[in-house]
Amino acid sequence: MANLVVKNTNLFTKLVKHINGCTKRLSSHFIYFPDNEKPVEGETSKMNMMQAINNAMDITLKTDPTAVVFGEDVGFGGVFRCALGLQEKYGKDRVFNTPLCEQGIAGFGIGLATAGATAIAEIQFADYIFPAFDQLVNEAAKARYRSGGQFACGALTVRAPSGAVGHGGLYHSQSPEGMFAHAAGLRVVVPRGPIAAKGLLLSCIREKDPCIFLEPKILYRSAAEDVPTGDYTLPLGKAQVLRTGDAATLVGWGTQVHVLLEVARMADEKLGVKCDVIDLQSILPWDEETVCNSVKKTGRCLVAHEAPLTAGFGAEIAATIQEECFLHLEAPVRRAAGWDAPFPHVFEPFYLPDKWRCYEALTELVNY
Amino acid sequence: MALRTSAQLFRLQALRQGTRLLSTQNIPNVAQNGGKVAEFPGVKAPYVTEMKFLNETSYDPIPIYRVMDNNGGIVDSREEPNLDKETLLYMYKTMIQLSQMDKILYESQRQGRISFYMTNYGEEGIHVGCAAALTPKDMIFAQYREVGVLLYRGMTITELINQCYGNDEDPGRGRQMPVHYGSAQHNIVTISSPLATQMPQAVGAAYALKRRPDNDSCVICFFGEGAASEGDAHAAFNFAATLECPVILLCRNNGYAISTPTNEQYRGDGIAARGPAMGLQTIRVDGTDALAMYNAVSKARRMTIDTNKPVLIEAMSYRVGHHSTSDDSSAYRSLEEIHKWTKDDSPITKFKRYIEHKGLWDEETDKTWTKECRNLVVRTMQEAEKKKKPHWKEMLEDVYYDMPPRIQNQMKQMENHLKKYGEHYPLDQHKSE
Numbered sequence: 001m002a003n004l005v006v007k008n009t010n011l012f013t014k015l016v017k018h019i020n021g022c023t024k025r026l027s028s029h030f031i032y033f034p035d036n037e038k039p040v041e042g043e044t045s046k047m048n049m050m051q052a053i054n055n056a057m058d059i060t061l062k063t064d065p066t067a068v069v070f071g072e073d074v075g076f077g078g079v080f081r082c083a084l085g086l087q088e089k090y091g092k093d094r095v096f097n098t099p100l101c102e103q104g105i106a107g108f109g110i111g112l113a114t115a116g117a118t119a120i121a122e123i124q125f126a127d128y129i130f131p132a133f134d135q136l137v138n139e140a141a142k143a144r145y146r147s148g149g150q151f152a153c154g155a156l157t158v159r160a161p162s163g164a165v166g167h168g169g170l171y172h173s174q175s176p177e178g179m180f181a182h183a184a185g186l187r188v189v190v191p192r193g194p195i196a197a198k199g200l201l202l203s204c205i206r207e208k209d210p211c212i213f214l215e216p217k218i219l220y221r222s223a224a225e226d227v228p229t230g231d232y233t234l235p236l237g238k239a240q241v242l243r244t245g246d247a248a249t250l251v252g253w254g255t256q257v258h259v260l261l262e263v264a265r266m267a268d269e270k271l272g273v274k275c276d277v278i279d280l281q282s283i284l285p286w287d288e289e290t291v292c293n294s295v296k297k298t299g300r301c302l303v304a305h306e307a308p309l310t311a312g313f314g315a316e317i318a319a320t321i322q323e324e325c326f327l328h329l330e331a332p333v334r335r336a337a338g339w340d341a342p343f344p345h346v347f348e349p350f351y352l353p354d355k356w357r358c359y360e361a362l363t364e365l366v367n368y
Numbered sequence: 369m370a371l372r373t374s375a376q377l378f379r380l381q382a383l384r385q386g387t388r389l390l391s392t393q394n395i396p397n398v399a400q401n402g403g404k405v406a407e408f409p410g411v412k413a414p415y416v417t418e419m420k421f422l423n424e425t426s427y428d429p430i431p432i433y434r435v436m437d438n439n440g441g442i443v444d445s446r447e448e449p450n451l452d453k454e455t456l457l458y459m460y461k462t463m464i465q466l467s468q469m470d471k472i473l474y475e476s477q478r479q480g481r482i483s484f485y486m487t488n489y490g491e492e493g494i495h496v497g498c499a500a501a502l503t504p505k506d507m508i509f510a511q512y513r514e515v516g517v518l519l520y521r522g523m524t525i526t527e528l529i530n531q532c533y534g535n536d537e538d539p540g541r542g543r544q545m546p547v548h549y550g551s552a553q554h555n556i557v558t559i560s561s562p563l564a565t566q567m568p569q570a571v572g573a574a575y576a577l578k579r580r581p582d583n584d585s586c587v588i589c590f591f592g593e594g595a596a597s598e599g600d601a602h603a604a605f606n607f608a609a610t611l612e613c614p615v616i617l618l619c620r621n622n623g624y625a626i627s628t629p630t631n632e633q634y635r636g637d638g639i640a641a642r643g644p645a646m647g648l649q650t651i652r653v654d655g656t657d658a659l660a661m662y663n664a665v666s667k668a669r670r671m672t673i674d675t676n677k678p679v680l681i682e683a684m685s686y687r688v689g690h691h692s693t694s695d696d697s698s699a700y701r702s703l704e705e706i707h708k709w710t711k712d713d714s715p716i717t718k719f720k721r722y723i724e725h726k727g728l729w730d731e732e733t734d735k736t737w738t739k740e741c742r743n744l745v746v747r748t749m750q751e752a753e754k755k756k757k758p759h760w761k762e763m764l765e766d767v768y769y770d771m772p773p774r775i776q777n778q779m780k781q782m783e784n785h786l787k788k789y790g791e792h793y794p795l796d797q798h799k800s801e
Contacts, residue, residue, distance in 0.1 A: 066576070066579070096611070098607060099603075099606045101602075103603050104568045104604070107565060107567070107569045107571075107604070108569070108575070109572060110568075111572020111573040111576070112572040113572075115577060115587075116576060134562060135565060135600075138562045139560065139565050139569070144767070146540065146543055146560060147550050147557075147558035148538070148539045148766060150540075152769070184775075185768065207769075285768070285775075288774060289773065
């Protein structure tokens with residue numbers, strides 16, 4: 001009997017190990033490279049990305065009395081806990097649940113901003129932002145332009161968790177930044193980690209243009225850094241060069257930046273070449289200057305994103321590089337992206353432009 | 369124990385009373401479950417054993433509130449609003465000014481002088497009735513057929529016509545189609561073409577007003593009965609109620625959405641019936657009766673500011689004109705039908721008779737004022753036509769608060785292009801540096 005119990009326990013342990021193994025394989029297609037440089041001096045605190053975002057909203061609610069945070073299930077802290085504790089701290093009229101209706105959330109936020117309030121709206125998953133597409137593209141993006149600057153909703157920031165998460169399937173994995181990149185008047189921003197998330201979110205909230213802030217949800221808990229506790233912002237419309245080299249330029253944003261950082265390390269180890277790695281950060285308007293300067297130096301470029309290839313934002317970058325850096329290019333611009341299929345459930349490891357697909361593309365670029 | 373039972377009985381009685389008030393016809397009110405209300409979190413309702421489905425005929429239609437009859441006579445003297453002479457005359461004069469502007473701008477579109485126009489015929493009463501009941505602090509979100517409200521608020525004929533021409537004096541900088549007015553100075557949010565998008569926005573703006581200390585203003589949001597079919601209308605009703613916003617949602621039900629009659633738009637009791645279902649204070653009003661509109665909006669304004677409970681008003685009217693200059697409505701409705709509404713139920717005629725009965729107006733004054741309005745429009749149009757359009761560079765301004773480098777480059781590209789190929793563009797119609 002005792003033997004049996006031990007046997008069963010062993011079996012159970014094996015099972016747990018096996019499941020853990022599967023989960024690990026499924027949910028970590030990247031190694032997290034924390035930011036080592038601090039954007040500002042002063043006190044820091046270990047935060048994951050969820051906490052850094054919470055901290056940015058906390059600072060906003062503290063310093064801006066008109067600011068409100070709202071969306072589905074935001075009241076109790078949000079399904080990803082980004083608004084944790086804010087309702088208790090600032091009251092139900094400032095941090096609140098809305099009915100389950102994305103077009104309503106976006107429209108309501110535009111109205112708040114039009115009347116002079118700071119509106120931080122949450123769409124529960126970026127996959128569910130499409131019912132609000134009309135409000136964001138036809139209304140928010142065009143409000144300043146169509147009124148000749150008389151009205152604007154620049155005080156609106158829409159936050160939405162996006163990107164692959166290991167097992168999100170079709171509607172908990174999408175990266176819709178390319179869809180919004182075609183809407184002049186919007187700002188679209190994707191952070192790569194806690195320090196960037198806090199600085200960029202505070203910029204989005206204070207920026208005089210409506211912003212869509214896409215948070216790679218796989219990083220909420222897995223990414224941790226020493227984040228400055230004070231108030232700081234990072235510039236919008238600016239890319240960041242994270243690693244330098246002369247063999248090729250690797251461009252990405254969000255989680256994909258970490259994939260590219262690992263690819264650069266692999267290239268260094270296996271091929272003996274060094275690459276520029278650029279985090280684009282702002283998708284719209286994007287930092288053409290930083291990217292083109294790098295490509296003029298390296299002569300080769302790989303753009304990688306999780307969203308599907310066709311008409312993905314990589315296409316815009318590739319076309320611009322071709323136009324601006326034609327005489328410097330030693331090889332065609334390569335794109336490693338999600339395939340032109342809906343984001344699948346069990347096939348996720350084959351779908352994502354992981355380090356091996358990026359590495360292969362890079363070797364082809366270098367050997368061209 | 370006895371006390372508790374009687375308290376329960378009292379509650380049950382109150383509930384029955386409430387149910388009866390909600391339904392104007394009989395819903396079986398046999399409470400079961402030991403007289404207790406069911407404990408589902410979603411609703412507070414009693415159980416019944418009689419199976420009965422409800423439909424649009426389970427309730428009497430919501431009645432239409434009116435103050436005046438077709439001859440401008442007051443039906444119930446207790447309902448006559450106490451409006452002074454100046455206000456009454458300003459209301460009437462605004463209606464005439466609006467209809468004269470409509471007439472001339474409609475014609476000018478036919479002559480190709482402006483690209484597009486939409487008239488307000490038949491709905492003038494809604495406009496001035498609402499506008500007279502509001503204060504300049506109240507924020508306006510319009511659909512596009514509410515020019516009377518804008519005029520009453522103080523937007524000038526010159527401002528409106530400049531917008532239609534998209535000339536250099538248009539505050540919208542010639543970027544939008546005609547009739548897409550807006551004025552920050554007058555608290556009128558710029559109109560956009562996508563229908564019903566302004567509705568949840570108005571609710572959000574009302575929430576912002578509510579949070580201001582000592583708020584004494586509300587938001588009014590206009591929309592047609594066709595727009596009420598959009599998802600954004602549903603969002604607005606629900607958000608307004610659950611988030612308790614000081615907003616008046618005002619539906620102009622004029623019978624048509626372009627060619628689509630209301631029986632192809634909805635099958636319930638109009639738009640008003642949706643109000644109580646979503647927790648809105650609701651009333652249906654005769655939109656051809658400017659006094660009834662005034663009363664309803666005055667009361668709604670006070671109520672919504674004091675309680676933060678949103679109000680839905682359905683103003684019944686008839687779209688006398690074509691939908692727009694791109695539409696010929698005789699393709700889908702009869703001339704007799706239109707004629708009936710211009711003859712018996714014209715909001716202008718009704719109001720004119722009312723102020724005539726009061727001795728404030730006569731035929732002679734009417735002719736003079738109509739002529740004056742007409743001349744003002746014609747003169748303003750001639751002036752607007754002579755004005756240059758904004759510099760072409762304004763095409764790329766205001767997209768963002770600061771112009772991003774890529775747009776700066778595009779402006780430079782166009783500038784160089786015009787240096788070489790300028791003669792192929794209407795540069796002479798636009799301002800130069």
